[in-house]
Amino acid sequence: MKIAVDAMGGDYAPDEIVKGVELARDAYPDLEFLLYGQADKVQPLLQDTTRITLKPAEEVIAMGDEPVRAVRRKKHSSIVLAATAVKEGEADAFFSAGNTGAVLTAGLLIVGRIKGIDRPGLTTTLPVLRKPDQSSFVMLDVGANADTKPFNVVQYAIMGQYYAQSVMHVAHPRIGLLNNGTEADKGDKAHRAIHDTLAGMDDIHFVGNVESRELLNGAADVVVTDGFTGNATLKAIEGTALSMLKLIKGEIMSGGLGGKLGASMLRPVFHRVRDAMDYSQYGGAVLLGLKAPVVKTHGSTKAETVKNTMGQIHELLATDSSRQMINYFTDHAEQMAALKETLK
Structure with missing residues (x-):
């Protein structure tokens, strides 16, 4: 199971994000991590690259950036590239402690909604x-x-x-x-x-x-x-x-x-x-209702919380929760359409 990580998002990024990823790597032997960030800042922080792959991302979406505009314009940012990795099947889930609006926008526009939601x-x-x-x-x-x-x-x-x-x-x-x-x-x-x-x-x-x-x-x-x-x-x-x-x-x-x-x-x-x-x-x-898990932590997140969140994502992937929801809304499409009409 692979998790695409925005290494540049958060008040203590990339230091605490990298530390947390390494803690999670040691705790969950079946997880791999794709770490998206500026190579010159992230590479020196990595103590052990076992099951961690650094993916260069030249741009960073800052906390103060307008979310939709930033996602559309900063195509080479860590948030956009991590979300794209999920869309293209290179990763199974997306994690960030960065700009909340940008993470939600990337989840909606790039990862995509489950049909029927x-x-x-x-x-x-x-x-x-x-x-x-x-x-x-x-x-x-x-x-x-x-x-x-x-x-x-x-x-x-x-x-x-x-x-x-x-x-x-x-x-x-x-x-x-x-x-x-x-x-x-x-x-x-x-x-x-x-x-x-x-x-x-x-x-x-x-x-x-x-x-x-x-x-x-x-x-x-x-x-x-x-x-x-x-x-x-x-x-x-x-x-x-x-x-x-x-x-x-x-x-x-x-x-x-x-x-x-x-x-x-x-x-x-x-x-x-x-x-x-x-x-x-x-x-x-967790932004529920997307085709794959998209998880956002607080901007002040430190290593231990990053590790805990990776455990949370591990459970989502191990139980295939997204697939279960996809199946439910596919099987109940007519019922959902009727409810939507009733609740107008």
Whole structure:
């Protein structure tokens, strides 16, 4: 299995990307890596080229570049060449920590959508706190589409189910719809239509509406929503976690010697809390609905997260999740067309 890697994307690229790839190479003997980047910057960082092939890419798409224009104009960039390798069958998946918009654009325009899927959804894995039988859940869309139709959210539920089965190994994932209440008649007209459609589908395990305050309590294995709401919810969770940790630290530092002594005794507890909220341990965000896995990690990604993300991609490839989705939407083309018409 080969992964095309954008070595130049991210705040710490190419150093941390190369380190992470070498860690993943050592951890997964059946993975090979095509490393796309500027040769003079990447080559000196490689300690061992076993199952790693450097592919020169003269151009770099910067974080501030306009995504569509950059993908179209910078044909020799690491992002474009890595995505092209997947399109042409040279690689099986595409990874980047670079410009999010450019990665999504390259995924859509170069790798391509699965036939029958209107809009791919960006998927992330988040932690579940203090629930012994569930450590995480999946949420999508978290930002690929600001404008989403009810039909798109229904398709997210199907795609999320396959992802949870493949990567999280949940046999019958519970699907929930993010809403402003748990009752079936909650939400606007669009949410009520989505709820009723999902409730009538026999091939998913729909558990109804889920409130945002219950997300980290494990209300569902897969939570679906529109891209605008999903992105806002994700950032609210991130911001709350960071603010709480800063608040606790500030109170400790202002609490005098007694507070600091108490904090030193509780340091292992604080570390466990921090680790529990660190969703980068689960890998990156996957653009589901494409012909092959396209995975994006945060710009501040370092080597350990790169390695974790490669493990995530390994699961996607080993279980052939993309092929399963292709088969589903091919077999259910008529049903999807009817649903699309109903949910106009």
